[in-house]
Amino acid sequence: MDSTIVYKIALFFLIFNPFQVVALEFKGEFIQGHFILGKTDPGAKISIDEKELKVSKEGYFVFGIDRDHHNDLVFTKIFNNQKEKIIKKVQKRNYAIQKIDGLPETKVTPPESVYRRIKEENNRISIARGINSNLIFFSEKFIMPIEGVVSGVYGSQRILNGVPKLPHYGIDIAANEGTKIKSSGTGIVTLAEKDLYYTGGTIIMDHGHGISTIYSHLQKILVKVGDQVRQGDIIGTVGSTGRSTGPHLDFRINWFQTRLDPMSVLR
Ligand SMILES: [Zn+2]
Numbered sequence: 001m002d003s004t005i006v007y008k009i010a011l012f013f014l015i016f017n018p019f020q021v022v023a024l025e026f027k028g029e030f031i032q033g034h035f036i037l038g039k040t041d042p043g044a045k046i047s048i049d050e051k052e053l054k055v056s057k058e059g060y061f062v063f064g065i066d067r068d069h070h071n072d073l074v075f076t077k078i079f080n081n082q083k084e085k086i087i088k089k090v091q092k093r094n095y096a097i098q099k100i101d102g103l104p105e106t107k108v109t110p111p112e113s114v115y116r117r118i119k120e121e122n123n124r125i126s127i128a129r130g131i132n133s134n135l136i137f138f139s140e141k142f143i144m145p146i147e148g149v150v151s152g153v154y155g156s157q158r159i160l161n162g163v164p165k166l167p168h169y170g171i172d173i174a175a176n177e178g179t180k181i182k183s184s185g186t187g188i189v190t191l192a193e194k195d196l197y198y199t200g201g202t203i204i205m206d207h208g209h210g211i212s213t214i215y216s217h218l219q220k221i222l223v224k225v226g227d228q229v230r231q232g233d234i235i236g237t238v239g240s241t242g243r244s245t246g247p248h249l250d251f252r253i254n255w256f257q258t259r260l261d262p263m264s265v266l267r
Helices: 003-015 112-129
Strands: 024-027 035-040 045-048 051-053 060-064 073-079 082-088 097-100 149-152 157-160 171-174 180-182 187-196 200-208 211-221 234-238 248-255 258-260
Touching: 024 082, 051 060, 060 248, 112 187, 112 200, 112 211, 149 248, 187 211, 200 234
Parallel strands: 097 157
Antiparallel strands: 024 035, 035 060, 045 051, 045 073, 073 082, 149 171, 171 248, 180 234, 187 200, 200 211, 211 234, 211 248, 248 258
């Protein structure tokens, strides 16, 4: 067949597609720890590994990939009684090992007397991260909350005073005490606490569909639970409260209980 005819037929199918395909677009990379924004036809149902995701009336949905996720991700979309499956491979990462010495022993291995306090605080953090609101602020770009040197990255395995601990899930940004912290995105404050055992002055914000951000080790907290904060608003100042060796901001982002790499949302 003449190549111009092939071209014309291809063009015909592009313009007048007779097979009604459901739109399903992803913004983000399928890499461990990454945040991925999705867009589909309003009214479509989207599931990931058989867990149904909330789809906004505009067709937005969101999810995150765990630090150690190994399997392929299986998406199902249902729209106008049509069902389609999409399989996405997840790229693996190598994480750094970070050794920190000189921390007060009580902060590395807490004394039994504070177990209950830590458990109660972790519970409150986990409730804040579990909120599944209809906000769709997650669909907007997020920004760096402060300028500064990134001194700790996502995913690194931490060895504190020689004891292996859970991986580090935030990014640490070193800055002077008192540096103003901007809200990375627009959202609603769901936790604002002056003195949590590990994270010190802590703010958690909800951005919708299970996406939350956490700001830790704050010196001052300038917002309260229920406040709606716009991106760029000053929410607090840098400190060294909680388990910290010097003034810095620990900034995190979660999809429910899954911790994500903040660098994958700071687009
Ligand atoms: Zn940190």
